Amino acid sequence: MADLQANLAGIKSPNPFWLASAPPTNSGYQVLRAFEAGWGGVVWKTLGTPITNVTSRFASFTYKNNRMAGMNNIELITDRPLEDNLREIRACKEAFPDRAVVASLMEVCERDAWHELVKRVQEENIDGFELNFGCPHGMSERGMGSAVGQHPDLIEQVAFWVKEVARVPVIVKLTPNITDIRFGARAASKGGADAISMINTINSIMGVDLDTFKPVPQVDGMSSHGGYCGPTVKPIALNMVSDCARDPEVNIPISGIGGVETWKDAVEFLLLGASNVQVCTAAMHHGFAIVKEMIAGLSDYLDSKGMASLDPLVGKSRDTITTWNNLNLNYKLVAEVDQDRCIHCNKCFVACEDAAHQCIDQVLQENGVKNLVVDQEHCVGCNLCMMVCPVDCIEMIEVNTGKAPESWKQRTAALA
Amino acid sequence: METPFPGADIHKPLSKAEVSIESSRCLYCYDAPCMNACPSHIDIPGFIWQIADGNVKGAARTILESNAMGASCARVCPVSELCEGACVYHHDDTPIRIGDLQRYATDHVRETGEQIFAAGPETGKKVAIIGGGPAGLSTARDLRRFGHAVTIFDAHEELGGLNTYGIVPFRLATDVALWEAKQVTDMGVTVLANTRVGTDVRMEDLVRDFDAVVIACGMGGVPSLMIEGEERAWDALDFIERAKTGKPLQGELGDHVAVIGAGNTAIDALTCAKRLGVERVTCYYRRGEESMTAYDFEYEFAKQEGIEFRLFCAPVKIDDDGLHLVKTKLEHGRLHTIPGTEFVEKVSTVISAIGQGRLLETLEGLGVAVDDGVVRVDEHMNTTRKGVFATGDVIYAKGQREAMVVEAAQQGKIAAKAIEAYLMPDRQPAPPAPLPKLTPAGHSHDRRTITNVTPYPVSAAGPGA
Numbered sequence: 029m030a031d032l033q034a035n036l037a038g039i040k041s042p043n044p045f046w047l048a049s050a051p052p053t054n055s056g057y058q059v060l061r062a063f064e065a066g067w068g069g070v071v072w073k074t075l076g077t078p079i080t081n082v083t084s085r086f087a088s089f090t091y092k093n094n095r096m097a098g099m100n101n102i103e104l105i106t107d108r109p110l111e112d113n114l115r116e117i118r119a120c121k122e123a124f125p126d127r128a129v130v131a132s133l134m135e136v137c138e139r140d141a142w143h144e145l146v147k148r149v150q151e152e153n154i155d156g157f158e159l160n161f162g163c164p165h166g167m168s169e170r171g172m173g174s175a176v177g178q179h180p181d182l183i184e185q186v187a188f189w190v191k192e193v194a195r196v197p198v199i200v201k202l203t204p205n206i207t208d209i210r211f212g213a214r215a216a217s218k219g220g221a222d223a224i225s226m227i228n229t230i231n232s233i234m235g236v237d238l239d240t241f242k243p244v245p246q247v248d249g250m251s252s253h254g255g256y257c258g259p260t261v262k263p264i265a266l267n268m269v270s271d272c273a274r275d276p277e278v279n280i281p282i283s284g285i286g287g288v289e290t291w292k293d294a295v296e297f298l299l300l301g302a303s304n305v306q307v308c309t310a311a312m313h314h315g316f317a318i319v320k321e322m323i324a325g326l327s328d329y330l331d332s333k334g335m336a337s338l339d340p341l342v343g344k345s346r347d348t349i350t351t352w353n354n355l356n357l358n359y360k361l362v363a364e365v366d367q368d369r370c371i372h373c374n375k376c377f378v379a380c381e382d383a384a385h386q387c388i389d390q391v392l393q394e395n396g397v398k399n400l401v402v403d404q405e406h407c408v409g410c411n412l413c414m415m416v417c418p419v420d421c422i423e424m425i426e427v428n429t430g431k432a433p434e435s436w437k438q439r440t441a442a443l444a
Numbered sequence: 445m446e447t448p449f450p451g452a453d454i455h456k457p458l459s460k461a462e463v464s465i466e467s468s469r470c471l472y473c474y475d476a477p478c479m480n481a482c483p484s485h486i487d488i489p490g491f492i493w494q495i496a497d498g499n500v501k502g503a504a505r506t507i508l509e510s511n512a513m514g515a516s517c518a519r520v521c522p523v524s525e526l527c528e529g530a531c532v533y534h535h536d537d538t539p540i541r542i543g544d545l546q547r548y549a550t551d552h553v554r555e556t557g558e559q560i561f562a563a564g565p566e567t568g569k570k571v572a573i574i575g576g577g578p579a580g581l582s583t584a585r586d587l588r589r590f591g592h593a594v595t596i597f598d599a600h601e602e603l604g605g606l607n608t609y610g611i612v613p614f615r616l617a618t619d620v621a622l623w624e625a626k627q628v629t630d631m632g633v634t635v636l637a638n639t640r641v642g643t644d645v646r647m648e649d650l651v652r653d654f655d656a657v658v659i660a661c662g663m664g665g666v667p668s669l670m671i672e673g674e675e676r677a678w679d680a681l682d683f684i685e686r687a688k689t690g691k692p693l694q695g696e697l698g699d700h701v702a703v704i705g706a707g708n709t710a711i712d713a714l715t716c717a718k719r720l721g722v723e724r725v726t727c728y729y730r731r732g733e734e735s736m737t738a739y740d741f742e743y744e745f746a747k748q749e750g751i752e753f754r755l756f757c758a759p760v761k762i763d764d765d766g767l768h769l770v771k772t773k774l775e776h777g778r779l780h781t782i783p784g785t786e787f788v789e790k791v792s793t794v795i796s797a798i799g800q801g802r803l804l805e806t807l808e809g810l811g812v813a814v815d816d817g818v819v820r821v822d823e824h825m826n827t828t829r830k831g832v833f834a835t836g837d838v839i840y841a842k843g844q845r846e847a848m849v850v851e852a853a854q855q856g857k858i859a860a861k862a863i864e865a866y867l868m869p870d871r872q873p874a875p876p877a878p879l880p881k882l883t884p885a886g887h888s889h890d891r892r893t894i895t896n897v898t899p900y901p902v903s904a905a906g907p908g909a
Contacts, residue, residue, distance in 0.1 A: 372532055373473040
């Protein structure tokens, strides 16, 4: 049995699965349920001056029959008094001393205000702080959340103020609603943050009701942009985690957030350089029990790979990501259809015919069946047919081009 | 028309949740096997996509566009032999419930009461249709869309033919059949009900008064059993019609009903008798299971309903003692009775369901070539008489066509198109102009077309290896 203990800049938890600062960590009652289910840590719903929320607040992106493939929200930070939250934090930490409890904080950009909040919160036995520079709605209009996260100089300044008084590790949570997340990450690092977490939610409008002509989620017939999250944001989050993990100027640990629902999602974040992961939408959709399989699956996976802990996993694939101009132009893959497993839905045919390179033929056999045969001479190895195949009977096969590897960078350098 | 059957409709409609799951599960195949297997070529992936998209009316339009009998076909089509049997999920998984989704879509427009199709601008041409069953209605619908005036002559009180009178209500409720007929007649069709061509009107008058005539009168009653006392046996179709319309039956059913024959009408008669409360209902069939013309799923259904099957026995005589039978055997593919194996079943009622006879007298007066009771047609449903067309069971011949509602619907479509071409040769659509010839980008030669030549050589190492 592998040891699943995770360590994010000195914040230890028995497993790498934390609940992100969000509705599931709104109260001690919920956090106790989460810890009972097995979650390794929680980032408490952001503490600050209590706000007033609106109804409704959430909306689902439903794809075909799949509800909450994505979701967005316009809920703000905690609407409960600080003392109530702190009392519950204390109770949870006492009941589960081995779990990580991180306090998410939000304040106006004033040194004294931040100092006061940090000092008060760390009177409790917390394991760390997460500075919410990500919330993209409501709070940002008041100069907080992503309004800070969109200004690297403010990120650096606030991180610095917090580090002046903080006695526990400080994580800076970054917004993806920027041109290049590395600028915010570098600023956090420069300000002295011990770690960064990403991504917070993405600016989004979920939709418009075709009959009422009102947006969703609607508040008395109106809406504002919300924060998008859930399974469909994972690729965006992975890219940003990868960017920061590979950036020498960032150089601090990362807590990966964005669309994590299973242990496999978590492993991908770890492989690209995250030290742990945070989960919200999946818990909102299915409840806290999902962590049981996340733990079991990750443990079995590590065993199957002969890994005793998470350490060999973290960053293992980090350096397989590079820029496009470093990719080998002379590498060639072609598709091949396993005729025995093909069910003849012809989805690969029409995908290639209409949207790729017209390299799959329907070849009529003597038994009247039209086999799908790849014209490997012209196949550009794009993967599309393999992706649309519902039974995974198309394999991409490497072809020896007989040419030495050559990247665009090398080719243009040779021409210069 | 009240149905006397408790728990009518053996097949439950899909729930909203099931519709969502089934419609999302469809792969939206290209060159889809289900569509290729549908005799009326309904764009099945297309209508399922529309259902998933929430456009249920659009789905119904797609279905009915290809098949005017789409609502009844959703219920009576042998889907396991057609679309669902061809579904790519058939082998490793459960096929998509195409029939049930089709029912969902057509039920939707039945409930909203919308008229899906409108008549075209009037052409002034007149067409007479003999028989308002599935074939006649299908022809009528498309003729009205072309703008031709249509008059349907039907021997029954109501339109719909076998859909209305010949299929047990727990498989096809009367209101579905009548709704389907009304969708057609609401487009402006003259209906002469209770009118039999040959007795009430003359064929020659139709040929004189109309620009085209369609023979779609189907088949007749159950033919003679050719045994002593056969007059005591009830005609299965007559029995089903009476049961379905609530008319008095031919007599008391009693406590043990025997049905002779093992086709789909026999199954209908058997299960109908059972549902009318008869204690014992037995099928007597002179051959074995493999020779039954009833679909496998129908046979299964009958067994589940508690029907007894006595195979390899042929009826000999019906008298006061009951039904006399003799055992049979197959030898070298030929059926023989076994002497000395005669036995009597003390049944209360015998129902004959050994197939349908031909309307020989009616067909004789039409002036068209008829082969063994089957009207001779070409692929455009032209009979041998100019301006006279035929569709449906009247052209059904073993080994050539199937006597299915979906076939009748398709033939009606073909006939209507042929009649349109016949009546309006000047407005036929021109063939599309050829497109410029382009080679796919990056290809060194033209696309290979679909051929039956040896498959393109595939090697794991790829070309040139």
